[in-house]
Amino acid sequence: MFCHAAPRPRNAEATRAAILNASLERFSRESYDDVGMRDIAKDVGVDAALVSRYFGSKEDLFASVLDSCSNGSELMDGPRSGFGLRVAHAVIFEPKKEGKLKGLLIMLRSVGSTKAMEIVQRTGTERFFGPFADWVGGEDAMVRARLAAATIMGMAVSREITGGFGLNPEECKRLEARMGRILQDIIDG
Structure with a gap:
């Protein structure tokens, strides 16, 4: 019988924070129109669908980024x-x-x-x-x-x-x- 590694525990808050941080970095370096959800997902190492799941649309994500700044x-x-x-x-x-x-x-x-x-x-x-x-x-x-x-x-x-x-x-x-x-x-x- 083979032993399987336990699945990596998911930490929704940490993932959400990582996505928000990657978005902040992207939007501060590039124009809104040049930033894609896939780019952000790639920066975090997650699927683009997960970014949408946590934040909804690109517009909603952008608004969340603005809120996070101050x-x-x-x-x-x-x-x-x-x-x-x-x-x-x-x-x-x-x-x-x-x-x-x-x-x-x-x-x-x-x-x-x-x-x-x-x-x-x-x-x-x-x-x-x-x-x-x-x-x-x-x-x-x-x-x-x-x-x-x-x-x-x-x-x-x-x-x-x-x-x-x-x-x-x-x-x-x-x-x-x-x-x-x-x-x-x-x-x-």
């Missing part, structure tokens, strides 16, 4: 009165977070794809801009939320492109103070 809810953590300075400090001084950077790359690469931009815009409104505007509150809440987010994103992109603003420590402190005031003025309306 939904921006940390902007609303902490007292409202300290929002501007807290966020300015994070943008200027805190180490970059890999997930956020990859999320930014994914959004930038999505500009050329109608389908990807539709997903970015829909998920951005549902998962970030809507809740952020609610948190901002008051008159023109969505306008102020959009303006604050654009300022933050612009500064974050600038930091990445220039490798850290190219300022000495004292100039960085002044930049933090000015950016903090601007953001607080936007939020306070």
Whole structure:
């Protein structure tokens, strides 16, 4: 009688996480239109049908990848009165977070794809801009939320492109103070 090796135990959560991670890597390096479900499956070593089983369509997988990067809810953590300075400090001084950077790359690469931009815009409104505007509150809440987010994103992109603003420590402190005031003025309306 021959002994057979026990089947390898399946770990659905680990497989799902591996697929999500491979998708994050792919979408941050390549445009939405250039990434296929088979490519992702190959990266993980699974069948493409398994990717669909866990995430549904490519659009659903892309939305899950965007969610995994960051939904921006940390902007609303902490007292409202300290929002501007807290966020300015994070943008200027805190180490970059890999997930956020990859999320930014994914959004930038999505500009050329109608389908990807539709997903970015829909998920951005549902998962970030809507809740952020609610948190901002008051008159023109969505306008102020959009303006604050654009300022933050612009500064974050600038930091990445220039490798850290190219300022000495004292100039960085002044930049933090000015950016903090601007953001607080936007939020306070």
